[in-house]
Amino acid sequence: MQQYFYLKKEDLGDLLSEINKSHALFIPSKKDDDYIYLSFSQLQPEEIIYSIYRGVEPIKSFLTHSREIVNEYFQSFDSSAEAKPIAVFGVKNCDLSSLTLQDFVFEQGIEADPIYKKRRENLLIISSDCTGFKKTCFCLAVGNKPYPEKNFDINLSPINNGFVVEVGSSKGETLIRRLSQYFTAATTGQIAGSKIKRDNVVNDLSQHLASVNMPPKDALQKNVREGYESGVWKEQMLTCVECGACNFICPSCHCFLLADDMRENKSRRIRIWDSCLYANYSRVAGGANPLNTRAKRLRNRFMKKFDFFPDNLGQFGCTGCGRCIEACPAKIDIREVLKALAKK
Amino acid sequence: MKNIYSPIKAVIENITEETPTIKTFHLKPVEPIVFRTGQFVELTVPGIGEAPFTPSSDPFIKDRLEITIMNVGRVTTILHNMKPGDVVGIRGPYGKGYPVDDFVNKELIIVGGGVGLAPLRSLLLHLFNDMDKYKRVSLYYGSRSPKDIVYKRLLPQWEKRDKFDLTTTVDMGDETWKGRVGLVTTILKDFKVDKNQAKAIVCGPPIMMKFTTFKLIDEGFKPENLYLSMEKNMSCGLGKCGHCRLGKYYICKDGPVFTFEQIKDLHDIWD
Numbered sequence A: 001m002q003q004y005f006y007l008k009k010e011d012l013g014d015l016l017s018e019i020n021k022s023h024a025l026f027i028p029s030k031k032d033d034d035y036i037y038l039s040f041s042q043l044q045p046e047e048i049i050y051s052i053y054r055g056v057e058p059i060k061s062f063l064t065h066s067r068e069i070v071n072e073y074f075q076s077f078d079s080s081a082e083a084k085p086i087a088v089f090g091v092k093n094c095d096l097s098s099l100t101l102q103d104f105v106f107e108q109g110i111e112a113d114p115i116y117k118k119r120r121e122n123l124l125i126i127s128s129d130c131t132g133f134k135k136t137c138f139c140l141a142v143g144n145k146p147y148p149e150k151n152f153d154i155n156l157s158p159i160n161n162g163f164v165v166e167v168g169s170s171k172g173e174t175l176i177r178r179l180s181q182y183f184t185a186a187t188t189g190q191i192a193g194s195k196i197k198r199d200n201v202v203n204d205l206s207q208h209l210a211s212v213n214m215p216p217k218d219a220l221q222k223n224v225r226e227g228y229e230s231g232v233w234k235e236q237m238l239t240c241v242e243c244g245a246c247n248f249i250c251p252s253c254h255c256f257l258l259a260d261d262m263r264e265n266k267s268r269r270i271r272i273w274d275s276c277l278y279a280n281y282s283r284v285a286g287g288a289n290p291l292n293t294r295a296k297r298l299r300n301r302f303m304k305k306f307d308f309f310p311d312n313l314g315q316f317g318c319t320g321c322g323r324c325i326e327a328c329p330a331k332i333d334i335r336e337v338l339k340a341l342a343k344k
Numbered sequence B: 001m002k003n004i005y006s007p008i009k010a011v012i013e014n015i016t017e018e019t020p021t022i023k024t025f026h027l028k029p030v031e032p033i034v035f036r037t038g039q040f041v042e043l044t045v046p047g048i049g050e051a052p053f054t055p056s057s058d059p060f061i062k063d064r065l066e067i068t069i070m071n072v073g074r075v076t077t078i079l080h081n082m083k084p085g086d087v088v089g090i091r092g093p094y095g096k097g098y099p100v101d102d103f104v105n106k107e108l109i110i111v112g113g114g115v116g117l118a119p120l121r122s123l124l125l126h127l128f129n130d131m132d133k134y135k136r137v138s139l140y141y142g143s144r145s146p147k148d149i150v151y152k153r154l155l156p157q158w159e160k161r162d163k164f165d166l167t168t169t170v171d172m173g174d175e176t177w178k179g180r181v182g183l184v185t186t187i188l189k190d191f192k193v194d195k196n197q198a199k200a201i202v203c204g205p206p207i208m209m210k211f212t213t214f215k216l217i218d219e220g221f222k223p224e225n226l227y228l229s230m231e232k233n234m235s236c237g238l239g240k241c242g243h244c245r246l247g248k249y250y251i252c253k254d255g256p257v258f259t260f261e262q263i264k265d266l267h268d269i270w271d
């Protein structure tokens, strides 16, 4: 099957409406300067918009939940039995790139997480190019493009009066076959047009990042490693209130805690997103705690993202989405930490 | 697909009191749990929580397992209050366990501290199954005081074995104690082994592991021949929850046994 199609702008709503018949579809909705995902069924046709940059929620929130039951003791249990598969429209590349990390954790390794695996297999991803960016975006500085390259089913690149639609998976291919009435073959001119738009965004974002003065991507792992004993961790961590917002909003963070819960005489195991900035994250029996200061915990977060993941997966554990910068009540800025480490 | 968070039911058949704070739980799982020596399991008290432990029994026994547990906190206190007939859950086994094939035809120095003798007991039982394979096994065991020595009932039987010797010490003696007094590092000397070839296997509290490692390196043992049981906070045991990271490794998945060579350049390994 060919890879590029053309979708008319006025057909977008109908296409999404069709997808919503087979899936529980979530689409971005504008709220102040941000986008939040809302259920397609709750929105009016005129509320269907093309988001120019990422939404507030990370894509991981469709795959693991902040708190969920994962087992009922000694009984067969299937929390993955969800009524309708989920589809998400308007996913940007910083989220797509984080899927490589989440998949590595939950699908690969010694055993796959069956709950994640089922949700992931069922998830339909309709991604789209960024046509603008937030001031906090720095995907390019960690090696990610502001347009999708992988991990999508179909991707929309806007051109005048429509979209170039790229097929990214067999699931995407099936979708286009099924809803072929909305698609025609894309012309080389249309494809070239979408590429020019991409290049323009890359240029604008590069200029913005030059003004932010981010250290070069290839030096990040080295800087973090060599900065292990530096005072930067403490200096940057003075204001942290240990809320965990930076972790929970992060599409790349995956840590969780298993805990047990007893209700109506039934015991069950719950899985909760955990935060490495919490004081007890690494506490062991007897009370010893290797990460007993906020500075050590911040360093641990950076070692995980910029040392562990490059070593184990060849990719940073940060996709440059900038969410943690906006979420932090203490104004701790990952870019500033990386810059300060580069200076030492 | 298998639910990786779901434990197998196991019944406590018997409980042996080893010391005032350490008990061995004899468990019969409803389906066999086959582990290799040095692998660990997550032991669940339903509705309360779980904690990682290394079985201390003979890995060749498939239908039962024993776990030796020190009472140190929330889950272990509840375990210590349980009775024969009570039901627990077991997930696992996890981790790589001891690379026993590397021990064949070697002189083995085994160093245990406190409840750290538990995983080593399963290793010893594994070795005892076929002692022809190994040149010699020397166990060095240190505990805080005479009453803290685990497996008191078993040590005299082990001592009678061929090609095996045992040296014990306590940090602090009492009126009954006639043996050595001093930290375990004080008995790690005058080795009559080929230090280039011999393997040393160490398990105990972090501080003991640290000084034992330094001592053995000082004595001339090779970093690649030193096998250390590392410990960190664990939740999943599966390489997913992120808690047990040690440099580029997860202890649960890549360990819990590492050679010193593997980890010596990592930060803060003894914390």
Ligand SMILES: Cc1cc2nc3c(=O)[nH]c(=O)nc-3n(C[C@H](O)[C@H](O)[C@H](O)COP(=O)(O)OP(=O)(O)OC[C@H]3O[C@@H](n4cnc5c(N)ncnc54)[C@H](O)[C@@H]3O)c2cc1C
Pocket (backbone or CB within 6 Å): A259, A280, A281, A282, A283, A284, A285, A286, A287, B040, B051, B052, B053, B054, B055, B068, B069, B070, B071, B072, B073, B074, B075, B076, B077, B115, B118, B119, B230, B231, B232, B233, B234, B256
């Ligand atoms: C690979 C491995 C093998 C081990 N083998 C043995 C062994 O053979 N024998 C032995 O005695 N010990 C062994 N240990 C140590 C043993 O796991 C700990 O002693 C045990 O976890 C203590 O659990 P606790 O709940 O009683 O202790 P606590 O000190 O109460 O808690 C210990 C852990 O549970 C968490 N925790 C405590 N309270 C809560 C709560 N309310 N909610 C959520 N989390 C909580 C803490 O953060 C900490 O991580 C081993 C450890 C590892 C990593």
Ligand code: SF4
Pocket (backbone or CB within 6 Å): A246, A249, A250, A251, A252, A253, A317, A318, A319, A320, A321, A322, A323, A324, A325, A334
């Ligand atoms: S660390 Fe911050 S910028 Fe990087 S992926 Fe996570 S939330 Fe986004």
Ligand code: SF4
Pocket (backbone or CB within 6 Å): A239, A240, A241, A242, A243, A244, A245, A246, A247, A277, A327, A328, A329, A330, A331, A332
């Ligand atoms: S969001 Fe900011 S204050 Fe909250 S835990 Fe993260 S760094 Fe600390």
Ligand code: FES
Pocket (backbone or CB within 6 Å): B233, B234, B235, B236, B237, B238, B239, B240, B241, B242, B243, B244, B245, B250, B251, B252, B253
């Ligand atoms: S215990 Fe969860 S990653 Fe090791």
